[in-house]
Amino acid sequence: MAVSTATIRTQSTGNGSTTAFTFSFPVGSASELKVYEGDTLKAVTTDYTIAATNNDFSGGGTVTFLTAPASGVLVSLVRVSTLTSSLSLTTGDSLSASTLQSAFDDLTMLTQENKDQLNRSLHTALSNDDDLSMTLPGVTSRQNSYLTFDADGSPTTTATVTGIELSTGDEGWTNVLQTADEK
Numbered sequence: 001m002a003v004s005t006a007t008i009r010t011q012s013t014g015n016g017s018t019t020a021f022t023f024s025f026p027v028g029s030a031s032e033l034k035v036y037e038g039d040t041l042k043a044v045t046t047d048y049t050i051a052a053t054n055n056d057f058s059g060g061g062t063v064t065f066l067t068a069p070a071s072g073v074l075v076s077l078v079r080v081s082t083l084t085s086s087l088s089l090t091t092g093d094s095l096s097a098s099t100l101q102s103a104f105d106d107l108t109m110l111t112q113e114n115k116d117q118l119n120r121s122l123h124t125a126l127s128n129d130d131d132l133s134m135t136l137p138g139v140t141s142r143q144n145s146y147l148t149f150d151a152d153g154s155p156t157t158t159a160t161v162t163g164i165e166l167s168t169g170d171e172g173w174t175n176v177l178q179t180a181d182e183k
Helices: 097-119
Strands: 011-012 020-023 033-037 050-051 061-065 076-080 146-150 155-158
Touching: 011 020, 020 076, 033 050, 033 061
Parallel strands: none
Antiparallel strands: 011 076, 020 061, 033 076, 050 061, 146 155
């Protein structure tokens, strides 16, 4: 198989009655598909079942929840490939095209997943400390909150912001803040 799509995720909104959600991107195995209901990682057999479109998941499949996700809840199906390889090359052994193709496909899928993660990430300057975590809190923690940074410079959220001084400065602001939320 060749990896013919750059898609690694699909997202749908629950309606309280739909239980089956399809994905069309390849996964190496059922264990490489992560299923989220909102920010909650769900467990296969406990929360859902999974069936392949093809016997090997190369064409995607269907996730069927045991209980339909509630109305308005985001359902995310995301490929997260295994970070190991079963390919072991030995001098003098034959190497089939399908074995080599499979190894390249695995690397392509990992590269796609890395690109997806990078596209959804905050970035710091290359000169910053490489141990600085830039992982955002989950969506439910971020809702109705402000993105702030802690004493180490890592992102966090807070419901209120205090200690901010505003001035008209050279910008020539003429509007007065009307509520504490605008402050």
